[in-house]
Amino acid sequence: MVSVRAAKSKGSQFEMNCAYSLKAIYPDIRRPGPEGFQLQYDLESEYQVFECKRLKGMSWNQAEKFFTKLESVAPENKTAYLLFKSNRQPCLVMAREIILKVIRVFKFEDYFGIPFTKHPSTRVKKKVLENGEKIRKGV
Numbered sequence: 001m002v003s004v005r006a007a008k009s010k011g012s013q014f015e016m017n018c019a020y021s022l023k024a025i026y027p028d029i030r031r032p033g034p035e036g037f038q039l040q041y042d043l044e045s046e047y048q049v050f051e052c053k054r055l056k057g058m059s060w061n062q063a064e065k066f067f068t069k070l071e072s073v074a075p076e077n078k079t080a081y082l083l084f085k086s087n088r089q090p091c092l093v094m095a096r097e098i099i100l101k102v103i104r105v106f107k108f109e110d111y112f113g114i115p116f117t118k119h120p121s122t123r124v125k126k127k128v129l130e131n132g133e134k135i136r137k138g139v
Helices: 004-023 031-039 060-073 108-111
Strands: 049-053 080-086 093-096 101-109 126-128 134-136
Touching: 004 049, 004 108, 049 060, 060 080, 060 093, 060 101, 093 108, 101 108
Parallel strands: 049 080
Antiparallel strands: 080 093, 093 101, 126 134
16 A cells, blocks of 8 residues: 555656656746645646646546546636546546547647656765765766
8 A cells, every 4th residue: 555655755756747748848837836735736837737646546537527627726718637647557638629628538648749758856866986975966
């Protein structure tokens, strides 16, 4: 069983991966920060809002529930996207088609035309010199 702390870090890492992947298309994408909890979405850009869900498994009904809730809280001028991923599965995108107004699910790469990539590590790496002295890379 996954602990609550591990589950939270998985979700947070998934949000960072989504933001990093979408930067190529939406350079202004950002995480709303603490107010994101009240806004009920994880990422936003000028005309889009994104909810990111990383769960062990997700049914259609569960995904649709998250997506309709996101649409109801999204500002009027912004398009809503649900980005979700299950264990050992690719990242998927749930979006509403503009013309037919139906909800569809696509692979991230197929919908946005870019690969889903992981963000670079934020950990500081240490390098040990020959004399045993440690230095931090990037300093």
